[in-house]
Amino acid sequence: MLEIEPTTLPGVVLITPRRFGDARGFFSESWNRGRMSKAGLDFDFVQDNLSLSREVGTVRGLHFQSPPHAQTKLVRCGRGSLFDVAVDVRRGSPTYGQWTGYELTAENGRQLLVPAGFLHGFVTREPDTEIIYKCTDYYAPDSDGAIRFDDPDIGIDWGLGTQAPILSEKDAAAPLLRNFESPFVFEGTE
Numbered sequence: 020m021l022e023i024e025p026t027t028l029p030g031v032v033l034i035t036p037r038r039f040g041d042a043r044g045f046f047s048e049s050w051n052r053g054r055m056s057k058a059g060l061d062f063d064f065v066q067d068n069l070s071l072s073r074e075v076g077t078v079r080g081l082h083f084q085s086p087p088h089a090q091t092k093l094v095r096c097g098r099g100s101l102f103d104v105a106v107d108v109r110r111g112s113p114t115y116g117q118w119t120g121y122e123l124t125a126e127n128g129r130q131l132l133v134p135a136g137f138l139h140g141f142v143t144r145e146p147d148t149e150i151i152y153k154c155t156d157y158y159a160p161d162s163d164g165a166i167r168f169d170d171p172d173i174g175i176d177w178g179l180g181t182q183a184p185i186l187s188e189k190d191a192a193a194p195l196l197r198n199f200e201s202p203f204v205f206e207g208t209e
């Protein structure tokens with residue numbers, strides 16, 4: 020009922036719930052705590068987020084919330100398609116500063132689990148793309164932070180080509196990773 024695949028970053032996993040297709044379309048349990056828990060992915064999600072991005076090439080990220088309001092996120096695409104990215108910023112991690120990214124679409128039903136301690140961001144690949152994600156902590160604006168999406172030390176390939184991204188003012192003004200004192204520490208478990 021759940022297909023779980025590792026990614027290039029330990030701790031970040033791809034999850035694809037089963038779809039039951041019929042002549043009407045399909046049915047899928049997009050989240051089932053018991054099944055996730057049996058797979059060792061038990062998180063106490065408390066908030067669901069939904070955002071709609073009208074234009075192709077909209078970039079939202081790279082965002083985080085600092086402890087004690089750090090958020091693990093379970094991300095999926097409800098409409099359209101997007102390229103979803105996680106960046107490890109846990110001090111002491113062997114993969115510190117490394118990124119991994121996957122195409123999440125309404126069609127493929129794939130979800131990305133982005134643990135606390137990782138930056139999260141995405142770029143849209145179709146107009147009117149919706150992202151839906153569960154979070155393990157509530158919005159805490161005073162703990163909200165961002166790192167430049169195009170930080171050369173991270174080197175994310177957003178697939179934008181020559182297109183300038185559509186960014187919020189906050190994201191356009193975000194600092195570089197080299198000027199960031201990460202509040203996250205690698206626990207040595209992955």
Ligand SMILES: Cc1cn([C@H]2C[C@H](O)[C@@H](COP(=O)(O)OP(=O)(O)O[C@H]3O[C@H](C)C(=O)[C@H](O)[C@H]3O)O2)c(=O)[nH]c1=O
Nearest residue numbers: 068070079080082083092139140141157158159187189
């Ligand atoms: C995140 C959030 C925002 N807001 C309000 C605050 C602003 O007035 C408005 C837009 O917020 P923002 O520009 O931070 O939205 P995004 O740029 O989509 O930010 C999100 O995008 C990346 C991809 C993430 O993973 C984070 O969840 C989040 O940082 O929504 C809330 O009321 N609650 C919330 O949880």
